[in-house]
Amino acid sequence: MTNKIIAMSIFDLLKTGPGPSSSHTIGPMKAGFNFSVRVKALNREILNRAKGIKIRLYGSLSATGRGHGTDRAVIAGLMGNEPATCPPTLLSNFLTIPKERKIIDLGIKKLPVDLENIEYSSIRHNFPYNNTLIIDLLSEQDLSRDASKDLHNTALFSMEYYSIGGGFLQWKGWIEQDNVIPPHPYSNMTELKKQLKDKNLSLERLLLQNEMAISGLTEEEIKVKLDKIIYVMKDTVNRGINTEGVLPGPIGLKRKAKRLKERADSLQTIDQYLCLLDSYAYAVAEENAAGNTIVTAPTCGAAGVIPAVIMILEEHFHLDILTQRSGLLAAAAIGFIAKNNAGIVGAEVGCQGEIGVATAMAAAMIAQSQGYSPKVVENAAEIALEHQLGLTCDPVCGYVQIPCIERNAIGAVKACNAALIAENENSDTHMVSFDATVKAMGEIGRDMNSKFKETALGGLAVSMICC
Template structure:
């Protein structure tokens, strides 16, 4: 059996909200299309470009900012470095001027209302998240490419062969949790140590550590921004931000000037169950309110589930003596490996598997990482992941108005709390007597995804999305 090589930085990507599959993926696809044309036609520019959005990208694309993402990608902007506060002005300028700064190099005529088409009734066979780019060049040539945003910011071009990353020769090739346990038992390494050894196939340990910490810094900064932002989230649903008010109650008017001083206030605030529960909820709300506002977040493993892992990691840092760089790195390495196993064995795309594939997977990732961080064995960590996913099986994706707000934001608080509970259960259990393995749960999740009606897979055609309707024109 071949083994797909997935790095920690495939599972954790820095980007812009609100959706990894509907925003970050299409943005990356647009960048790739620009790069293809620049390589194939050096010195020759397009005179026109059209974007066709299919399936779930069409049905919930407005609410997820898919059109915004492709325009930014075609304009040469990068989701990692763009000033997120500039996005609205850039989009407004394209609409007013009817011009697009192609690849940040050449102005072309572009009318967003007609050159980005939402094909609500059309779907491509490979994946529900399909999009095509069509360009006419100055020399009269036409070129088209089709991409699929398959979840977590991963993008696959139609007909694309296995990526170079997938062909990396890993010291410990892993597709399943049984294989992960095999290597742990054979070598005596912890899960995070196995992951670090595999990461050495791509880069030095020092570079891996540096980049993992950058992932944490981005998560940390997102939480800190989120707890200070107030008002109504964009999109027309009129959802009010809650993290700032909750943080104000938790900190009781205490003064602080930066993340570290705020964290000290939180740490001194108490140790009651209710207080810690409110803190975890606040952390998760902060991230996903930022995500819903086109803020900078980390896919973990997706944007819609971006708040679970930061919330659980910050719980570990604040209340479980986890505030050390080595501990933070180990937490994120372990979490990434569990996420990669889910991606290989099932999906991390809500358009394929419903919300079980996003909140469920993120909760399992966080549970395993927390269990191992608190001293659990490899088997206990994997058991914690299984427990977390087992209680997310069948969770549907039915965003109201196609927005990553209701029920998505609150679901991150639920996923974080379940992860902490699952980690504690794993630590208090004897995995040798477990009735259900993580691999069986992953297989069950995939079977459930295949059986799930498409209207519950990020299409806004069922569930809350139809019982609390909102016109796409409002979004």
């Protein structure tokens, strides 16, 4: 396992943005926005020669970019939108935006930018990251060229971006900043538990103190931001369970969350509990599939698992916001460790890194919110992740709908069961560590064929006919 110290902010892992994919929409939107800022700083001579924009997508961005909204996201970013602050329905309503408003502002001039500026390039390539996109600022001469490969040497300005998963963005020449070393450093679960024991800290206290050092926020500011994340999650659930209709794209998939919620109200005991959990997970996953605002947890494609569990913690267990917040901190720790030692993006490790990790995070959240020890929290996360190992990312037609939406509901149910087992077994007899399971996930992800990693070239994506 890597010994890299975890120095990521909670708010880099759990962030608000548009669906349906953190690597396909949030990352590319950030790239478009970054490019728009950079070109404004170019000298006037270059800007005066600028006549157009070219966007080239590679890897799974090319293979499933249309279904995942990459084309709309990168253009929205070029138009000056950022994921955290863009209108909730910006991408789902993109086609209704008038052409005259789809522009990149260079300061001294404005250039039109729209879907025809997108080129879907090679799925297999030699770039350092699967999800690569290149944005070029073109002269009139460049626009007349047929071979885009020549643009590397002739474009007025060019940037090579990598959407590395979870909404994180890097680019060619990117230098990792020296992160603040947190007061309680750890790189995996074993080290985290040692810090807790040696310093006699609660998991919540350790994570808050680390976050204060990493982000520079006060404890009160952190709590306010966590509460805002929980509010957005619940708001997304409520939007989803009150919305009907057909999701965008060629599949013609109808929303189910509202019906599931209505059916749950007529059921009894355990059936009602499970159906409510399903409806809440469906609600967020359907909002995500529509391209509306969600919270990455840890990704867009898995965004429904944790909000569904939070709703159940509040409604079924009657846990207050303070307890929900504590649970969310534990979930973040699990997400950190998975990302640091294996991965959380479908294009790199398959859906085991998305739904699998989300399920583990949610299981840890339940155990933490119930007041159990860090060992039980770890065991809950381990059980949840262990039984998602090998899960492929095979979206039908390249849309985050089938099997993605249903997987969120199944993941939420698995999280509850994993927590239930961990809370009632003898924790000292639990055999498998979370670190061992994360290591297994990383190995499986590395060996997994690329056609099962968000390219829609294998699995259910090809066995189900997309009309």
